[in-house]
Amino acid sequence: MACLPEHPTLNTSSPPNARLHIVLPDRRNLPRSIGSKAFLILLCAAALHMAGCAGNPPVTATAGSHVVLYADLSPNRALAMQQEADRCVQEIAGCLNLEPPEQRAKVILFGSRKALTRYLEKESPHQVGAAAACFITQNEYVVVLSRHWRWAETMRTLRHELTHYLLAAHFEKMPPWLNEGLAKFFELGPPYGSAHPGCLRTLANTLRRDNSDILRRIVALPEGVHLSKEQYAQAWALVHFLASDPRWGMGALKQYLKAVDSGVDQVAQFEKSFGRRPEAAHSSWRRHLLKLQGQAEGPVP
Numbered sequence: 001m002a003c004l005p006e007h008p009t010l011n012t013s014s015p016p017n018a019r020l021h022i023v024l025p026d027r028r029n030l031p032r033s034i035g036s037k038a039f040l041i042l043l044c045a046a047a048l049h050m051a052g053c054a055g056n057p058p059v060t061a062t063a064g065s066h067v068v069l070y071a072d073l074s075p076n077r078a079l080a081m082q083q084e085a086d087r088c089v090q091e092i093a094g095c096l097n098l099e100p101p102e103q104r105a106k107v108i109l110f111g112s113r114k115a116l117t118r119y120l121e122k123e124s125p126h127q128v129g130a131a132a133a134c135f136i137t138q139n140e141y142v143v144v145l146s147r148h149w150r151w152a153e154t155m156r157t158l159r160h161e162l163t164h165y166l167l168a169a170h171f172e173k174m175p176p177w178l179n180e181g182l183a184k185f186f187e188l189g190p191p192y193g194s195a196h197p198g199c200l201r202t203l204a205n206t207l208r209r210d211n212s213d214i215l216r217r218i219v220a221l222p223e224g225v226h227l228s229k230e231q232y233a234q235a236w237a238l239v240h241f242l243a244s245d246p247r248w249g250m251g252a253l254k255q256y257l258k259a260v261d262s263g264v265d266q267v268a269q270f271e272k273s274f275g276r277r278p279e280a281a282h283s284s285w286r287r288h289l290l291k292l293q294g295q296a297e298g299p300v301p
């Protein structure tokens, strides 16, 4: 199942004490006889609290229509996140003309990357090291992520993983380029389809060269491989290119997914769905991205 790797646009580190919100008192303001002892007790309490957080997933649940969120957040913050997740599932399903899954996703927001890693070690060992993940257990879809220093980055990661959840609920076989390409396409949030600044930056060198083999290689990637940072960007770029063209759009991408899911070879199906072999689409793909790049950089003064 898909996961989100380290990505330069995502800040995966938490600042010191971001999780705890414990303010230690100034020792000078404590009575002299208990000052040092109280200070030490508070430090021990903070250390024990951190150790507990690193080992256990949050237990406070906020249930919505499409997700049940487990997070140590204030009730208002948790409700906002659950509602955003529900809206996101609904919108992405609408864009792909798919029904939202009948089974709700269990979304676990960890307070730290360390706690997320410990959980993955137990529950989905092959995804250890991922900054976020989506996987299926015997009876549920699970989305796990950790809090970023910036809330917007947390929500971007959430949208990415919820895209995987939605796709996994409908398709068993998914070519990595489309699974990850769609997740990166939707992670930016509405209005869907804007240019991805991080992916465009990653692609800057690639676009300087006319390497027509890129698309054939990305389309042929087999299920289960871990994509490199460049391949994530290429996957997003191919999805953006096909989704933006009125000849194809999201409808053609969905039909492609259905065909591959039924057992058709993913490279052969590309030509059937999009009218040309991947390598033959390279020039138009490159032009599309150079145009996006030019728009992102703005007019030259």
Ligand SMILES: [Zn+2]
Pocket (backbone or CB within 6 Å): 002, 003, 004, 005, 160, 164, 179, 180, 183
């Ligand atoms: Zn992913």
